[in-house]
Amino acid sequence: MDSHTGYVTVAQVGEVPPGTCRTVEVDGIFLALCNVDGTFRAVDNTCPHAGGPLGEGCLEGDVIECPWHGWRFNVRTGERPENPEIRVPCVEVRVEGTNVQVKVPLTL
Numbered sequence: 001m002d003s004h005t006g007y008v009t010v011a012q013v014g015e016v017p018p019g020t021c022r023t024v025e026v027d028g029i030f031l032a033l034c035n036v037d038g039t040f041r042a043v044d045n046t047c048p049h050a051g052g053p054l055g056e057g058c059l060e061g062d063v064i065e066c067p068w069h070g071w072r073f074n075v076r077t078g079e080r081p082e083n084p085e086i087r088v089p090c091v092e093v094r095v096e097g098t099n100v101q102v103k104v105p106l107t108l
């Protein structure tokens, strides 16, 4: 961890092509890291429905679909389009060179 800046590298840019997502881990917490047309976003990996792994789901535009029962979440806002009162926490992401980094400590 880079304690000076408060960001930690979780992936390389080339590991998460546009339109895809993957699960990453920071300090024992799992996040769904998404590449929305070149812009990286990250949300809590745990689906609020029944704990499904969002990072293993499908990304369509800026919406990720849980692989277990299909609940969808906008990865920019964390909101479920069908019911915005249900949401997943979002995490701040930045790109430094080829490093994709998230802000720590996580506030999920």
Ligand code: FES
Pocket (backbone or CB within 6 Å): 047, 048, 049, 050, 051, 052, 066, 067, 068, 069, 070, 071
């Ligand atoms: S656990 Fe995600 S939709 Fe059911």
